[in-house]
Amino acid sequence: MSREQLVVERTRKAFLTGSTKPLKFRIQQLQCLLRFITERRKDIADAVHKDLYKVTEHGTELFETLGLEGDIQLAIEKVWEWAAPRPVEKTLLTISDEVYIRPEPLGVVLIIGAWNYPWAVTLKPLVGAIAAGNAAVIKPSEISSHSAKLMEDLLPLYLDKDLYPVVTGGVTETQELLKQRFDHIFYTGNCTVGKLVMQAAAQHLTPVSLELGGKSPCFIDKNCDLNVACRRITWGKFVNCGQTCIAPDYILCEASIQSRVVEEIRKCIKEFYTEDPKTFKDYGRIVNQRHFRRVVALMEGSTVALGGDRDESQCYIAPTVLKDVTGTSTVMTEEIFGPVLPIITVSGLDEAIGFINEREKPLVVYVFSHDKKLIRRVITETSSGALLANDCLVHATVSALPFGGVGNSGMGCYQGRHGFDRLSHLRSCLIKKLNMEAVNSMRYPPHTAKKMGW
Ligand code: NAD
Secondary structure (H helix, E strand, O other), X not given: OOHHHHHHHHHHHHHHOOOOOOHHHHHHHHHHHHXXXXXXXXXXXXXXXXXXXXXXXXXXXXXXXXXXXXXXXXXXXXXXXXXXXXXXXXXHHHOOOEEEEEEEEOOEEEEEOOXXXXXHHHHHHHHXXXXXXXXXXXXXXOOOHXXXXXXXXXXXXXXXXXXXXXXXXXXXXXXXXXXXXXXXXXXXXXXXHHHHHHHHHHXXXXXXXXXXXXXXEEEEOOOOXXXXXXXXXXXXXXXXXXXXXXXXXXXXXXXXXXXXXXXXXXXXXXXXXXXXXXXXXXXXXXXXXXXXXXXXXXXXXXXXXXXXXEEHHHOEEXXXXXXXXXXXXXXXXXXXXXXXXXXXXXXXHHHHHHHHHOOOXXXXXXXXOOOHHHHHHHHHHOOXXXXXXXXXXXXXXXXXXXEEOOHHHEEOEEOOHHHHHXXXXXXXXXXXXXXXXXXXXXXXXXXXXXXXXX
């Protein structure tokens, strides 16, 4: 029996004791998770620094732990409300019955995390899993190995170690886990592995949530405030060295504003990361050489308008803007997931919408404009996991909004109550009384015309 099989068996056994059912227990575990994040903030920041060269503890707090803490606090506060039976509208037939939806735990959930925000993307689904009363096997990404090790060492000191074990390892270990039977698999990562996860899940008819990536377009209206728009885009694109699933992947704008967009982004890069981002403490690195080479290769054949410097020994790529890119350029063949921002010029909104709709549905569609009608057209004429107008990334911080993709960018959403519902079984409950049998006579055979009232 493999280590992974043993872990899953132990987790299921622990789940079957029923200890996760009382809300008090769930809240207590969520409080422990919160205590872990607050007490180990420094250790978490150190691990993230080693994994992704994020130097400042504040940067890690802002992008990893702050949202996580908010999610945990919300779940602690609201789990009573989320888990309560949900009465539904009655009809004449159910007027004297009890009719409600009862959220119930699914069982044992497998959470497979990615490396780019190793704490947020791995522990946020765990918040929903715990709140919904599940047990969970947690598999952090091997690429962010320092964070994975810390999670493995420290989480069992805070959470019930039989119900929420951490399994570390690489592809082999993940594949061994995927052979086991789970009640839900929550995967965050790329589309190729997403398909493998879904195939493995199909063997046990296990439902999946796939939080994937894609190329999120960003349309800039020529009449908008380019200074503010480019400030927000520069921030959203280059934070974490472009390794953010919801980062704007490329810009669509009219040719008449392309050089102004480049100029505004140039100013913002200088303001945020100085003239020399390589030596600046808030500018990150590509996670490893494989990804470094992949991002560099994507730039091939395009015209560099800004940046372009690189240093393989440090996995450094300067904040880079490419201009006059076309839909068939190499950089448009896959999600960039690095600090490279192509600009594609279009004749106007119609062409931009056509360009977006010819491609896979993205995780986010971004639009910058003062014109509400224009924004509304982008909303109604495109499809994506989320739509954000006049800003970048921040929709992910609104816990009332579901976070997730559609089509190629993923399936299933989470965050706040959406995470609770995603990892719950919404059980239909109808409780009738054994009296008033006469009203049922019509449904019992023989079905005579007299009984039917004809
Ligand atoms: P990764 O390489 O760390 O893979 C994620 C997990 O998949 C790891 O735990 C790994 O062990 C496992 N894995 C890798 N290859 C496997 C295989 N052949 N079989 C089984 N398991 C395997 O992460 P990644 O995929 O490079 O992450 C980056 C991608 O994730 C980007 O596309 C990004 O957009 C996406 N992402 C999406 C979200 C979201 O919320 N939608 C968040 C973060 C990242």
